[in-house]
Amino acid sequence: MSFRVSLSGMNAAQSDLNVTSNNIANSNTTGFKQSRAEFADVYPTSAYGLSKNTIGAGVRLQRVAQQFSQGTIENTGKALDLAINGKGFFTLSANGTTVYSRAGNFGTDKDGFVVNPSGQRLQVYLPDASGSGFDMGRMSDLQLDSGDSPPLATSNVAVGTNLPGNASVPVTATFNPADPTSYNYTTSMTVYDSLGASHSQSLYFVKTANPNEWQAYTTIDGTAVGGAQTLQYSTTGTLTSPVAPGNITLPAYTPTTGAAPMNITLNVGNSTQYGSNFSVAALTQDGHTTGRLTGIEVGSDGVVQARYTNGVSTPLGQVVVTNFSNPQGMQPLGDNAWAETSESGQPMRGAAGTAEFGNVQGGALESSNVDLTEQLVNMITAQRNFQANAQMITTQDQITQTVINIR
Structure with a gap:
C-alpha cells in the first residue's frame, strides 16, 4: 500500500507542476487568470467507517x-x-452561443462588427427609441457604421451681445445692410440647411430715437429675413422685450440649394x-453639416x-458586463473564454460602473494576473515534493x- 501512497504523491506533484507550467506559459496572455492546484487527502473506508488508527491512503487532486x-x-x-477594472466579464456571441471573457483585444471584421481574435462578437445594449438611454432588456452585436x-438643419440661434447704452441713432434713417451708416453694429455666423449646406446669417443692430430701444435685422x-425686430431694455440694461426667454421666430427662409425651408428661432435673452x-459674448447655433467618422x-x-x-x-451602444455569484464555477473554453455552468450560477448583467460591475477602460488591456516569481517558487516546491x-x-x-532476501 505504501507504494500506492507514494505514487499518489508523485501524481499530485506532477499535477501541481502541470498547473504551474500552464500559468507560466500564459504569463503574457491578455486577460488570462492563473489557476491553483488544490489537493485532498484520501482515507480507506469500510462498512463500519474509519477506525482510530487508520493510516491515510495518499492524496488526490481535488480541483x-x-x-x-x-x-x-x-x-x-x-x-x-x-479592459474591465473590477468585477465582471465582457459578454460575447460565438455564432449565437453566449460566452464570457476578460480579454478586451477587440477589432472589426469585414462587416464592421466588433470582434475578438476568435471572431466572437462583443455584445452591447443599443440606444433606446428616445435616444436618451439604452435598452437594458436586449443585447445586440456592436457594429461600427463607416x-x-x-x-442637421439649424433651428435655434442664440446671441449674447452687449449694446452700448450711449449709442447714437445712425446717420441714415433707412436700414440698408450695404450701407454702414444705416446701422450701428453687426455680427454674423454660419448656419446649415437640411442638406448640410452652409449659409451666412448676419445680424444688424440699429439704435432708435426711443430710450433703451434697438431694432435687430x-x-x-x-x-433679408423678416423685418425689424424691436429690442427693449430696462434702465438697468437688462432685456425686457421680447419677454423671457427672449425668443424671436423668424420667417422661413428657402435656400437655393434645394433644401427644405429654414425655420430659425432667434434667442436674444x-x-x-x-x-x-x-x-x-456668445453666438451659437444647433445645426451641423455632414461628417465623416x-x-x-x-x-x-x-x-x-x-x-x-x-x-x-453618436452613441452606438453600451458594453454589456456580466458577473456571476461563483466565477470559479465557470467552464474554461480556451481562447480566453468561459461558459456559464450550474456551479457558476445565473449570469447577472448590467452596465459598467454600477452595482457589482467594474468600470470599462478604453485604450487599455488587462494583463495576465500570473506572478512569475510566485510560480517559480511553486515549481521548486512541486519538484521537491x-x-x-x-x-x-x-x-x-x-x-x-x-x-525477500531473508532466508
Missing part, C-alpha cells in the same frame, strides 16, 4: 481553481482595446445694454461613442527487497 484577481491594466492607445453622419446670404462698448471612444460606463468631423458624437515521494518509493523498494 484546479482559477484565481480571478485583477490583472494589471496597461494603456495601448488603441480605441477598441478594452457611413457619414447626416446633417436678420439676413441670410444677403437676403442673454443680450444686454451696458457701458459704452459693443461686444459679442474620425474615431471611436469608450467611456468608463462602457458607452461606445462614434466621433465625426462635424463635431457630432516529487523527489521526496520518489525517494520514498526507493526506500520502500529497499525494505521490500530486504524482506
Whole structure:
C-alpha cells in the first residue's frame, strides 16, 4: 500500500507542476487568470467507517481553481482595446452561443462588427427609441457604421451681445445692410440647411430715437429675413422685450440649394445694454453639416461613442458586463473564454460602473494576473515534493527487497 501512497504523491506533484507550467506559459496572455492546484487527502473506508488508527491512503487532486484577481491594466492607445477594472466579464456571441471573457483585444471584421481574435462578437445594449438611454432588456452585436453622419438643419440661434447704452441713432434713417451708416453694429455666423449646406446669417443692430430701444435685422446670404425686430431694455440694461426667454421666430427662409425651408428661432435673452462698448459674448447655433467618422471612444460606463468631423458624437451602444455569484464555477473554453455552468450560477448583467460591475477602460488591456516569481517558487516546491515521494518509493523498494532476501 505504501507504494500506492507514494505514487499518489508523485501524481499530485506532477499535477501541481502541470498547473504551474500552464500559468507560466500564459504569463503574457491578455486577460488570462492563473489557476491553483488544490489537493485532498484520501482515507480507506469500510462498512463500519474509519477506525482510530487508520493510516491515510495518499492524496488526490481535488480541483484546479482559477484565481480571478485583477490583472494589471496597461494603456495601448488603441480605441477598441478594452479592459474591465473590477468585477465582471465582457459578454460575447460565438455564432449565437453566449460566452464570457476578460480579454478586451477587440477589432472589426469585414462587416464592421466588433470582434475578438476568435471572431466572437462583443455584445452591447443599443440606444433606446428616445435616444436618451439604452435598452437594458436586449443585447445586440456592436457594429461600427463607416457611413457619414447626416446633417442637421439649424433651428435655434442664440446671441449674447452687449449694446452700448450711449449709442447714437445712425446717420441714415433707412436700414440698408450695404450701407454702414444705416446701422450701428453687426455680427454674423454660419448656419446649415437640411442638406448640410452652409449659409451666412448676419445680424444688424440699429439704435432708435426711443430710450433703451434697438431694432435687430436678420439676413441670410444677403437676403433679408423678416423685418425689424424691436429690442427693449430696462434702465438697468437688462432685456425686457421680447419677454423671457427672449425668443424671436423668424420667417422661413428657402435656400437655393434645394433644401427644405429654414425655420430659425432667434434667442436674444442673454443680450444686454451696458457701458459704452459693443461686444459679442456668445453666438451659437444647433445645426451641423455632414461628417465623416474620425474615431471611436469608450467611456468608463462602457458607452461606445462614434466621433465625426462635424463635431457630432453618436452613441452606438453600451458594453454589456456580466458577473456571476461563483466565477470559479465557470467552464474554461480556451481562447480566453468561459461558459456559464450550474456551479457558476445565473449570469447577472448590467452596465459598467454600477452595482457589482467594474468600470470599462478604453485604450487599455488587462494583463495576465500570473506572478512569475510566485510560480517559480511553486515549481521548486512541486519538484521537491516529487523527489521526496520518489525517494520514498526507493526506500520502500529497499525494505521490500530486504524482506525477500531473508532466508
